[in-house]
Amino acid sequence: MNILVILPRWVGDLVMATPMLRAVRGHFGNRARITGVLKEHYAELLAGTDWLDDFVPYDRRGRSAAVRFPAVVRALRRRRFDTALIVPNSLSTAALAFAGGARRRVGFARHGRRLLLTDALPPRRRGWRVEPTSPTEHAMDLAVRIGVPAGSLRTELTTLVADERLADGVLGRLFPSGAAGPLVVFNDNGAFGPAKSWGAEKFAALARFVLQQRPDARVLVHCGPGDRDDARSVVTRAGNLSVQSLADEPQLPFGLAKALIRRAAVVVSSDSGPRHIAAAFNRPTIALLGPMDPRLGRSDHPSLREMRLDLPCSPCGRRECPLKHHDCMRLLSVDDVGRMMMPFLEGTLAGGSADPAEPRVASETNRPRSAG
Structure with a gap:
């Protein structure tokens, strides 16, 4: 067939x-x-x-x-x-x-x-x-x-040996002190549009919150090619060497994203691709939904927590806020997000251990081949 x-x-x-x-x-x-x-x-x-x-x-x-x-x-x-x-x-x-x-x-x-x-x-x-x-x-x-x-x-999803080696190198460069604390991954990818974005200031404040609770944590700001400036802004605003980003990596392949997210103790993400990559590796995830209907993104992910506000205008599903106030994301508080993620970071919730599962690493030859 x-x-x-x-x-x-x-x-x-x-x-x-x-x-x-x-x-x-x-x-x-x-x-x-x-x-x-x-x-x-x-x-x-x-x-x-x-x-x-x-x-x-x-x-x-x-x-x-x-x-x-x-x-x-x-x-x-x-x-x-x-x-x-x-x-x-x-x-x-x-x-x-x-x-x-x-x-x-x-x-x-x-x-x-x-x-x-x-x-x-x-x-x-x-x-x-x-x-x-x-x-x-x-x-x-x-x-x-x-x-x-x-x-x-x-x-x-799974990773390849080359993906894991690439992630080793990136983490070694970004966190040269060799700190072995939990890896926390932030993502505010804006490929869909600005309506999903929580903003650099909020993520920077969340990074400071995390480091107050877990000074040994490593906070990594994930980004795509079009989000490099925003990722740099989070790092600058956070003002701590334990907060780094992928913004200056010359290449941002999906294999690297998979290997880094797989290692995360917890992922905090807008409703975009990386939150689903985290789910595919069963990593504890806080999804900031804002304008999106939660029914459109659900899968069987036991370590997912969704944050959204029950506003009259939400969910609208728009790329830009039609009312110009962006309240569905703007009013999500740093303290509420921080409190929701901390039990995962401490490993106190079932399925939320700070130690990621053993990688599903596949053969380098096990790739779909182009027939085009």
């Missing part, structure tokens, strides 16, 4: 699709060849797993013609797929599976794409409204449609 899986374009949603990938591979084993469609650099997130045999790089806004719609359609047609599982709800991804020649096309009947699907699943509804559904459940529903038993909704 030749199976195509069109995967999400957001890091967090991709991580939340891992239970479905695991279930499909577990059900079909070597009887199926499973090919993913995703952004090329996202394949590194799945490195170390055996769920995909290969992948076709796709980015409809990509600079290279080789990763845009026409070229990817040609690549898919050559593969003659029996079945396509279309995880995103966009019209363009359904069109990709249709034009790519997959004989069976399984997806949700959203955004006018019903006629492009052979198996158009109705979205979950409450009355006439579409019920907000976690991407984890959403993706698993697609697998169940093709006969895969519904499996655990625990997300999962």
Whole structure:
């Protein structure tokens, strides 16, 4: 059987699709060849797993013609797929599976794409409204449609030996004193938009709070390529050598992010990809949700704590605050976040030990290969 899986374009949603990938591979084993469609650099997130045999790089806004719609359609047609599982709800991804020649096309009947699907699943509804559904459940529903038993909704990632070595080097440079205290990871990634951001001043104050309680802690500010200045600002405002960031690292590969987050005693994050990476390694996580509906980000993560305010305007799901006050994030207090994270840091909650689990380190050869 030749199976195509069109995967999400957001890091967090991709991580939340891992239970479905695991279930499909577990059900079909070597009887199926499973090919993913995703952004090329996202394949590194799945490195170390055996769920995909290969992948076709796709980015409809990509600079290279080789990763845009026409070229990817040609690549898919050559593969003659029996079945396509279309995880995103966009019209363009359904069109990709249709034009790519997959004989069976399984997806949700959203955004006018019903006629492009052979198996158009109705979205979950409450009355006439579409019920907000976690991407984890959403993706698993697609697998169940093709006969895969519904499996655990625990997300999962792994690291490679090279990732762990890279993390060793980064931590050695940033914290040269060799301190062995708990690693605390902060993330305020703003790829979605400013509405999710808690802000550099709040994170700097939280760093000071942590170090007052645990002077031996190491606070690491995670960032993506577009967040370097904000990460530097947290470090500058915190004013302590035990607070460092990834802002000056020349490269920020996903493998490094995975290996660092895997080691964290606790992760404090806005609702963005790194919080889902933390969940995939079962690291204690404080998620600052602000404008986002908590139902859209849930997976089976026992060490997750969500912080949000019950405001009349929340959750709005907007990239920018339409009311301009940003209260859903601005009014989340440093003291409340600090008090919520400290039991994890002290290892007093079940599943919240300050000592990370042994790494799931995979062979360097266990990477999805590009078929594009």
